[in-house]
Amino acid sequence: MSQYQPVRFVNVRLEGAFWKERLDTVLARTIPSQHDKLAEYGILESLKLPQPPPPLRFPRHANGFTVQVFWDSDVGKWIEAASYALSHRRDADIEAKIEAIVDDFEKAQAPDGYLNCWYLGREPEKRWSNLRDNHELYNAGHLLEGAIAYYETTGRRRWLDIMERYVGHIRETFGPGPGQKRGYDGHQEIELALFKLYRLTGERQHLDLAAYFINERGMPSPHYFDVERQAREEKGWELQRYVQGTYEYSQSHRPVREQDKVVGHAVRAMYMYTAMADLAAELNDAGLKQACETLWRDVMDTKMYITAGLGPSAYNEGFTYDYDLPNQTAYAETCASVALIFWAQRMLHLDLDGRYADILETALYNGALSGLSRDGTNYFYMNPLESNGTPSRWDWHTCPCCTMNVSRLVASVGGYFVSTASDGIAINLYGGISTTIETAGTKVALREISNYPWSGDVRIEVNPETPATFDLKVRIPGWCVGASVRVNGEPVSAGAVNGYVTIHRRWSAGDAVTLDLPMPPVRIFAHPGVVMDAGRVALQRGPLVYCLEEADNPGGRVQRFRLPREAELRTSTRADLFAGTDVTTLSARAVAIDESGWGTLDRTAPPAEQTATGAALPYYLWANRGQGSMVVWVPEA
């Protein structure tokens, strides 16, 4: 099969209501407000070197935190998100703000190219002494991704030049050569940035450095994190008394090709698997591809929430054991679902297998999108699947990684819809886009018109400049039963293979493909190993997972509901719930516990019950109407 590549987001115009609203919100509100927060929390000030000695002048907030070792990365990620936004519409004010940040980094950079404001400002002699914990290469990766995005949008090279000097220093410092450190970062990320730099510049050395970091990871005898810890101890720098986590925490417990179980910190894991898939694609490395596929199956079979949330535990921000998917304490970090989207996209393009697009879509519409509020200025770091009403969205976080991960995702979401090869076009996602693509020797103007994810009626207009023969591959989502495809009104008899119906024909201007993707609401049952969901059921319609939220079910906690197996699930379209968005809601007759006069915590008298109507909302929309309880997995009556 031809090699499909994603069409970059800058070439995809979002026209459908769903994503246009999200993108407009991110451009108008999220990107500017995130800069305000970077300033308010002292993060921008932390870039101004030299820094004063402790006690620091940086704003000290109620919780007492000052300078975080990973703040550079947040600045880099904001520049990346802001640059994507600038691709949609230029903004002199935002560009001036980025230039001011570049001024600071330019001043901060050491003569040898090193650039980390935390170390340069506080402990310059300790640079590269604790890769395990201190995020130096992680920071470098995000700064580099920001620099690449800014250059791609504006053509301005200054920031990219700074970062290329830093990458040069990193290349000299790390590697298997004499005098080099055989290290890699405790938090994977730079690998992804180096692939981007390689693709931008075509310089093989960047690919090689990424490959080094991936291949060196987890090599034993001695383990690098032990080597550097011993060096710290010898210098008297090792002050931590507590356990700093296991090798598994950073997926460095064994060489990456030998890893077959998903372990540790979820975001680190997803970034690493993404980089592994990148490397597998670049080098056509079958062994690495197989490792990716094994790890993918492990996540899918035993470790993923129905929302595509990942990592049940706050303790390690990550994975625990098979089927451990608690609902109320789900960590399910927004960043992890965003990173799963990255990984799924890489896997999708290895073979154009729709099961990867299925998960990409699930993460996009559920576990990742839930991280951003309707108003675009509030966030979830954790995305629980059940709430007693206590969690509410935050306008910032001491570790603001998720805020910019979701803004950069939405600002570039068009990049996930369409892929191309030399002789074909694949439509991976629906939702209303237009693009122009070169394939089979001609330019093809493509327009996908739908009200997806609310409706499965999709029309695709295919307008080649000159008639041409190529594949049009349309994805049939894994959740869909009974899909049908027509070309110019005539049914297509071919069934979906690997999740795509392939229409191979000579295309001419005016051709149109229509899809009918039925999306009745359905009940979902969890694997019995997921003991938290024993006796419970979830509701889904199309790619959207639903939840019962107190705002739609006033009168107490929504955990009062029990849903009979036979109760009909009804749909309604509501324009009144959220301005600018039609929302399809669900409802059903249910049984509700009457908790009035309950008294003590536990009692021998069973709860009284009455019939009531339960109303369900797409999960990604929860917690936008004040605090209240929420549940995805509802007990059955």
Added chain:
Amino acid sequence: MSQYQPVRFVNVRLEGAFWKERLDTVLARTIPSQHDKLAEYGILESLKLPQPPPPLRFPRHANGFTVQVFWDSDVGKWIEAASYALSHRRDADIEAKIEAIVDDFEKAQAPDGYLNCWYLGREPEKRWSNLRDNHELYNAGHLLEGAIAYYETTGRRRWLDIMERYVGHIRETFGPGPGQKRGYDGHQEIELALFKLYRLTGERQHLDLAAYFINERGMPSPHYFDVERQAREEKGWELQRYVQGTYEYSQSHRPVREQDKVVGHAVRAMYMYTAMADLAAELNDAGLKQACETLWRDVMDTKMYITAGLGPSAYNEGFTYDYDLPNQTAYAETCASVALIFWAQRMLHLDLDGRYADILETALYNGALSGLSRDGTNYFYMNPLESNGTPSRWDWHTCPCCTMNVSRLVASVGGYFVSTASDGIAINLYGGISTTIETAGTKVALREISNYPWSGDVRIEVNPETPATFDLKVRIPGWCVGASVRVNGEPVSAGAVNGYVTIHRRWSAGDAVTLDLPMPPVRIFAHPGVVMDAGRVALQRGPLVYCLEEADNPGGRVQRFRLPREAELRTSTRADLFAGTDVTTLSARAVAIDESGWGTLDRTAPPAEQTATGAALPYYLWANRGQGSMVVWVPEA
């Protein structure tokens, strides 16, 4: 009402099968094996000063930990537990081991009395610079409790003398006077030890110092933990970059009398409330007593597991929000339930109100006792109420606090059974004990004969040396419906008041009281606010909470069971399950999910079901027959 005081454990002989077995196990196996572990893990070696510079010579285990700042406390707690054991039967070997430890402490003690092996061995100049995090006074408290227990058992003063010198140094260092630090420990504990020292010596200064620590806690403007942090920053000692928790974590967010919600680290909270109740009793302080009662209600109404486990969250080892009682991720530290027993005992003796004894009993038979294995050498630090089979008992822990908390509890458990006043005797717990008590001017030989907690048939023989008139108060457990009491075969018509039936009469040798405490198995329903237990039911019989464990229900995860509301709960007595103990088990006809061939993680097809018998075991006995799944709150069918 007369003031009731507990009869010390040394005066109470355990004769019933249940506690005799546990005590014998602790004496024969737990106490000696704990000394072995203290040696194996380098904890005893850490007392030998001067210590070498890093890298340390202490055993470095697989998880990389070395010297913990709180190790002194573990040694103190082992000495306390071992001393209680010596009260039951002297042991020259154990005594020699304690003396060897005292040798080390004697050598380590600074000329001014200061004694903390971590600081003296590593950073002597930093003593008392971080009370918030570093447990110095907490360690002192446990060392002092150990010294008191050892002195009370053996009459040897050397260890107590060392500790009295240290207490003198602490008294000079802390207080409101000029040049004194207005500090208190981040981890409450020393207050409890100072009360014991006050009661031992009668010296008011010890009570005053405890009162100072309690009253100073949480005083604002400035908060002491900020004062000391600022001092560390000025000296360049503040290296922590991450948030170290909130004031609430250590219950120092406001003065203790103003606290009305239970917050933060569960063990710290319970120790503090215990000390508050101690102080309320000593000073007859109505305001402090009221604060204790308010906090008690908060725990009971919204924050306690059915097992009397406390603290749902591993993140802060403590409390979160009302009704947050997840089962599988329950932290429910053994120490917290042990500490709840301490607090409940203090509350019980303020008014002799049986509701405190109810909770004491629940914690004793469930959340605390579950922390110790049948063989006496394995432990639970966390006591979840549901398991997929992953957790297993540990033979030690990097933070071994729970191991010695449960051994000191069992070694002194006789002290919770009986209380006396000048004109009465109260029997708080049943289980087969004998004791001789002075009341109403005579010696009363008392014998309580029962097979409790397996049976509610209790016989109490009352043999005063000379006939005398006094109250005999027998507790009617809160779980009991339809209790009856007889004196010499004649029904007692008085009902229970505050949980006790009071029999006021002239007692003569040969008198006997019999109790019939019916204990049918019952279903328990959780408050609807405990959303994790929606649609679920727990089983209880007498004071024992039950669980379904895989060992009794082979064929897959016990979460496959759903229990119909109408299914009869049957009891059996099993002598074959655990050597030396008859166990009452429960069983019922249930519905079981058939998970064979399930496939993917989530699916639209509902699970197949079949009928099956579910067997339940007392919760405290779980995880003694290998790994396997377990559930307390069973979904209803």
